[in-house]
Amino acid sequence: MTNKTNEHDFEEHLINVPHSQAIGIEYIAAGPNECELAIRYAPHLIGNPDTGVIHGGAITALLDNVAGMVARPPGMQREDISIATLDLRIDYTGQATPGKDIRARGHCFKRTQNIAFVRAVAFTETPDDPVATCTATFMLGTRNTPFSPAPQAESS
Amino acid sequence: MKILQQLRKQERGKDVEELLKHIPYAQFLGLQVERHNHLIMTILPFKETLVGNTNLPALHGGAVGAMMEMTALIQLIYDSASEILPQTIDVSFDYLRSARDQTTFGQAFVTRRGRRVANVRTELWQEDRHRPIAISHGHFLLNSLDAP
Numbered sequence: 004m005t006n007k008t009n010e011h012d013f014e015e016h017l018i019n020v021p022h023s024q025a026i027g028i029e030y031i032a033a034g035p036n037e038c039e040l041a042i043r044y045a046p047h048l049i050g051n052p053d054t055g056v057i058h059g060g061a062i063t064a065l066l067d068n069v070a071g072m073v074a075r076p077p078g079m080q081r082e083d084i085s086i087a088t089l090d091l092r093i094d095y096t097g098q099a100t101p102g103k104d105i106r107a108r109g110h111c112f113k114r115t116q117n118i119a120f121v122r123a124v125a126f127t128e129t130p131d132d133p134v135a136t137c138t139a140t141f142m143l144g145t146r147n148t149p150f151s152p153a154p155q156a157e158s159s
Numbered sequence: 160m161k162i163l164q165q166l167r168k169q170e171r172g173k174d175v176e177e178l179l180k181h182i183p184y185a186q187f188l189g190l191q192v193e194r195h196n197h198l199i200m201t202i203l204p205f206k207e208t209l210v211g212n213t214n215l216p217a218l219h220g221g222a223v224g225a226m227m228e229m230t231a232l233i234q235l236i237y238d239s240a241s242e243i244l245p246q247t248i249d250v251s252f253d254y255l256r257s258a259r260d261q262t263t264f265g266q267a268f269v270t271r272r273g274r275r276v277a278n279v280r281t282e283l284w285q286e287d288r289h290r291p292i293a294i295s296h297g298h299f300l301l302n303s304l305d306a307p
Contacts, residue, residue, distance in 0.1 A: 022219035025187075025208035049183040051244060053161045058184035059228050059247045064221020071220070088220045092251040147214055150259060
């Protein structure tokens with residue numbers, strides 16, 4: 004196992020995730036079992052054309068991303084251990100302000116051999132006034148070998 | 160004029176394809192719909208920008224979650240004559256299998272539609288309808304107390 008810092012891992016991780024790149028998820032900061040990411044307000048993320056509010060789906064992607072990043076045991080690379088979202092629950096506690104960036108902070112508060120338990124919050128100004136809150140669990144050590152090509156459909 | 164109000168006025172309230180064209184995030188995902196009687200099936204063709212794990216490859220959990228939320232919302236809009244867009248209160252997603260680099264299909268089941276809140280389940284699948292890749296259940300606000 005290498006000893007890269009979390010920060011380096013997190014930034015590199017984001018670059019390698021096409022959907023995160025497409026949404027425009029950016030790395031902000033990280034601490035032990037903690038991480039902060041952000042999405043810049045962008046027209047292609049709008050869910051409500053009447054108000055210009057960002058779609059809940061983009062917030063889901065941001066929260067899933069930040070939660071997954073803190074779920075991975077510190078110091079472990081993607082090659083060392085693969086993880087998969089088991090479940091993710093999101094409470095939409097407020098509407099994101101149109102035009103404002105959305106930040107998200109994740110915290111892994113418990114990790115067992117098999118499961119990581121995570122809380123995360125999305126906000127525009129301060130985490131005390133959240134746009135959405137989230138609890139998630141992740142399976143640790145799932146498969147990360149490429150799928151074999153889908154079997155050819157038999158002609159009938 | 161508000162988009163849903165506009166479509167209802169033109170008596171195109173059931174035209175969810177048209178509504179999707181006005182939702183930038185749905186366009187970004189590439190979400191499509193098909194109507195089967197009163198049920199809407201959502202379709203998400205695979206594209207590179209939806210990938211979360213390039214190694215498998217598998218779709219991003221956020222893209223899968225967004226599709227489930229959208230599937231629920233579209234069914235709620237289709238079922239009603241309301242001019243107000245429903246708002247997500249909470250959603251709980253269960254990820255059952257990796258979402259592979261294939262087309263994903265979705266369907267919503269409105270368990271209960273109350274005056275203010277609806278309870279909706281959704282299911283997503285890929286090649287086999289009976290092997291869902293993800294399911295969700297959520298609550299959606301249809302009308303606010305202070306609504307006219």
